[in-house]
Amino acid sequence: MMPSSPFLCVITDEAVCPLSLVEKALQGGAAMIQLRHKTASGSQLFSWGVEITRRCREYGALCIINDRIDIALACKADGVHLGQQDLPASAARKLLGNSRIIGISASSPEEAIQAERDGADYIGFGHIYPTPSKVKGFDPVGPETLRRVSALVSLPIIAIGGISKRNASLVIGHGAAGIAVISAVSRAVDPVSEVQELVCSLQQGGIDG
Secondary structure (H helix, E strand, C coil), rough: CCCCEEEEEEEEECCCHHHHHHHHEEEEHEEEEEEEECCCCCHHHHHHHHHHHHHHHHHEEEEEEEEHHHHHHHCCCEEEEEEECCCCCCCCHHCCCCCEEEEEEEEEHHHHHHEEEEECCCCEEEEECCCCCCCCCCCCCHHHHHHHHHHCCCCCEEEECCCCCHHHHHHHHHHCCEEEEHHHHCCCCCHHHHHHHHHHHHCCCCCCC
């Protein structure tokens, strides 16, 4: 089951120890953790996945594994997040069953609509604003495109890309059920406080900017 809206998802940063970052994110009130590490071995991902899943359960949060359906199954995570170049949600569902969450990345209304048709549980939409965390081959989609997509699909949308305390409430106001961040937390001087402030900005309206 997806977290109550609005919520914060913290995605691990390859430059930071995932376990340390996850513990701080959970302490601050993150409702979802996504383990994302493109270069780690399967055994390392499994080890991290088992521990992160355990910690998420202690805090009542969800653990999502990026890309790797096999790792999600092996470590009993809550679900997976898949990109446009990965298996479609319809194929992933056959492997994962109905008890696990499937998120799909989308950067256009067409991709979001297809993800819903394929049986995804949520859509990761963006990048909304410029971001240093990922190299993208296209311009930011902006909050107005987010608003359009939220009117076209019924799935929860997690907005990602350049989101901070200053624009979080605007993003939620444009139809997102939650936000996902990487560098805003991983590169913060005090990640726990940063997560707390992000969660507060979502719950109390934040500061539009």
